[in-house]
Amino acid sequence: MVDTPKKVRVRFAPSPTGDLHVGNIRTALFDWAYARHTGGTFVFRIEDTDTTRVTDEYIAAAIDTLRWLGLQWDEGPEMGGDYGPYLQSQRMDIYAFWAEKFLDQKDAYRCYCTPAELEARRDAQRAANVAPGYDGQCRDLTSEQIARFEAEGRQSVIRMRMPDGQTTFVDQIRGEMSFDHNFVPDFVLVRGDGSPLYTLAVAVDDILMKITHVLRGEDLLSSTPRQIRVYQAMGVPLEDYPTFAHLPFVMGQDNVKLSKRNGEVSIAWYREQGYLPEAICNYLALLGWSPGEDREDVTMQELTELFTVERVHSSPAKFDMKKLESINGDKIRALTIDDFLTRSLPFLTSANVITGTDDEVRLVKAALPIIQERITKLNEVPAMLKFLFAKNFAVEADSVAKVSDPASKAVLTRALADLTPLTEWTHSSIEAVLRASLIEELGLKPRIAFGSVRIAVTGSTISPPLFESMELLGKSTCLERISAALAL
RNA sequence: GGCCCCGUCGUCUAGCGGCCUAGGACUCUGGCUUCUCAAGCCAGCUACGAGGGUUCGAAUCCCUUCGGGGCUACCA
Numbered sequence: 001m002v003d004t005p006k007k008v009r010v011r012f013a014p015s016p017t018g019d020l021h022v023g024n025i026r027t028a029l030f031d032w033a034y035a036r037h038t039g040g041t042f043v044f045r046i047e048d049t050d051t052t053r054v055t056d057e058y059i060a061a062a063i064d065t066l067r068w069l070g071l072q073w074d075e076g077p078e079m080g081g082d083y084g085p086y087l088q089s090q091r092m093d094i095y096a097f098w099a100e101k102f103l104d105q106k107d108a109y110r111c112y113c114t115p116a117e118l119e120a121r122r123d124a125q126r127a128a129n130v131a132p133g134y135d136g137q138c139r140d141l142t143s144e145q146i147a148r149f150e151a152e153g154r155q156s157v158i159r160m161r162m163p164d165g166q167t168t169f170v171d172q173i174r175g176e177m178s179f180d181h182n183f184v185p186d187f188v189l190v191r192g193d194g195s196p197l198y199t200l201a202v203a204v205d206d207i208l209m210k211i212t213h214v215l216r217g218e219d220l221l222s223s224t225p226r227q228i229r230v231y232q233a234m235g236v237p238l239e240d241y242p243t244f245a246h247l248p249f250v251m252g253q254d255n256v257k258l259s260k261r262n263g264e265v266s267i268a269w270y271r272e273q274g275y276l277p278e279a280i281c282n283y284l285a286l287l288g289w290s291p292g293e294d295r296e297d298v299t300m301q302e303l304t305e306l307f308t309v310e311r312v313h314s315s316p317a318k319f320d321m322k323k324l325e326s327i328n329g330d331k332i333r334a335l336t337i338d339d340f341l342t343r344s345l346p347f348l349t350s351a352n353v354i355t356g357t358d359d360e361v362r363l364v365k366a367a368l369p370i371i372q373e374r375i376t377k378l379n380e381v382p383a384m385l386k387f388l389f390a391k392n393f394a395v396e397a398d399s400v401a402k403v404s405d406p407a408s409k410a411v412l413t414r415a416l417a418d419l420t421p422l423t424e425w426t427h428s429s430i431e432a433v434l435r436a437s438l439i440e441e442l443g444l445k446p447r448i449a450f451g452s453v454r455i456a457v458t459g460s461t462i463s464p465p466l467f468e469s470m471e472l473l474g475k476s477t478c479l480e481r482i483s484a485a486l487a488l
Numbered sequence: 489g490g491c492c493c494c495g496u497c498g499u500c501u502a503g504c505g506g507c508c509u510a511g512g513a514c515u516c517u518g519g520c521u522u523c524u525c526a527a528g529c530c531a532g533c534u535a536c537g538a539g540g541g542u543u544c545g546a547a548u549c550c551c552u553u554c555g556g557g558g559c560u561a562c563c564a
Contacts, residue, residue, distance in 0.1 A: 050563060132560060133560070188561080197562070197564090217558095292501095295512090296512080320514070324514095325514090333527080449523080455524095466524075
């Protein structure tokens with residue numbers, strides 16, 4: 001029997017309590033890739049039920065980051081869709097409705113225990129070596145008890161009743177999972193102030209938004225029985241439960257789940273450093289997944305073709321900046337010059353190397369080919385090209401001594417003399433002249449001779465290829481700089 | 489403490505009972521090339537956490553153990 005597969009609907013549902021970080025993005029990437037691979041729908045939902053921690057700026061940043069990475073969603077903020085709104089803060093009435101319904105059905109109950117009381121009882125449980133968790137005090141309150149609590153002015157939370165037994169489900173990555181309810185205490189759905197908690201909101205939204213697959217971090221694995229409990233209370237038929245797949249963690253250098261405390265985690269930071277979105281995605285795709293067959297280099301398109309949950313690992317991966325850098329370098333080298341130019345310009349202007357005039361842009365474009373294989377991050381472009389634009393050019397402090405010794409002066413004097421009459425100013429004609437005079441006639445080692453010229457012309461011992469650089473700089477500027485170096 | 493997840497080079501991984509004296513990539517080391525720096529090419533170092541089984545045969549299956557991590561909130 002062939003059953004018509006339901007159209008896949010995957011969601012990425014972050015709670016933006018800060019900038020989206022590496023771990024979040026890895027999850028988003030897998031969500032996106034899975035949706036694209038299956039021809040399904042990628043839903044983006046903001047979990048902002050904790051209003052004390054989620055801010056509008058973070059939400060805006062999250063949207064921006066996802067766009068920048070090219071993880072375009074089909075439904076979500078700024079996009080709409082048939083199952084909106086996609087901000088949980090705009091769905092409060094929905095959660096209130098279900099919480100009330102659960103109360104009516106006796107699946108949930110009001111709990112009048114204060115935080116302090118709960119805390120004290122949990123401590124006692126720990127001391128007695130009993131599994132800590134809600135002890136069920138308010139599970140079966142009489143109407144007199146309720147009346148008394150209300151009269152005292154106590155606030156109440158709405159707590160889900162966890163029946164005896166166990167919850168079993170199949171995780172696509174980890175296989176069959178089974179949780180005994182003895183270790184899943186009654187949990188809070190609605191706070192004392194009436195606002196819903198994650199546990200209520202995720203479950204309700206995943207069902208209402210017809211989510212078929214939940215790919216999320218492993219930290220949520222043990223909360224799955226609670227979500228399933230909510231599905232049951234909602235009266236959702238088994239076949240409409242989403243399929244779960246819990247992704248392994250991305251760890252920091254100290255082997256702890258990556259967080260702000262260890263290493264750079266904010267994607268915004270990587271963007272500022274000049275990492276390419278496709279490099280970040282390619283690298284992150286390799287954390288917990290691999291296309292197999294010794295393959296590592298994948299484009300976004302290939303990722304959507306190759307990605308399957310079956311190939312996702314169950315073990316955590318450590319984030320390695322070195323490897324990211326290496327991939328970033330590869331991706332930069334793979335850029336077309338026009339693309340490379342578009343992406344480099346913002347770095348050059350914000351570093352005040354250029355203002356953005358047409359002439360400047362033309363020169364940058366001409367120079368990019370000679371630096372493309374020399375950088376690993378876009379933020380290195382300004383330093384590489386600044387010698388072409390420096391209004392008040394000056395030889396770097398550490399290099400002054402090297403050009404001012406007699407041997408160097410001799411080289412520069414000769415170079416200046418032989419370059420001055422040169423009519424055709426190309427890298428090959430410049431090289432021909434300099435080789436003939438400095439290497440052959442003066443008998444100098446190329447690294448010595450060209451080193452002096454390099455410092456004089458580019459101001460540094462390290463630069464793009466010398467002759468190409470000189471061609472780009474232009475004859476008059478080169479001669480001026482050599483003369484100036486002679487005066488040092 | 490309890491519940492749960494995980495365990496191949498330093499790191500990411502290939503491997504799903506014989507093709508493995510364990511392959512690739514990053515890192516590191518040495519070399520080649522060379523106008524600097526890169527890039528590129530070549531070579532090298534380094535791993536199946538441990539102990540028991542099952543089997544003719546185990547990195548691959550089972551058990552134990554050790555190690556790492558997560559959860560244990562009116563956070564998500």
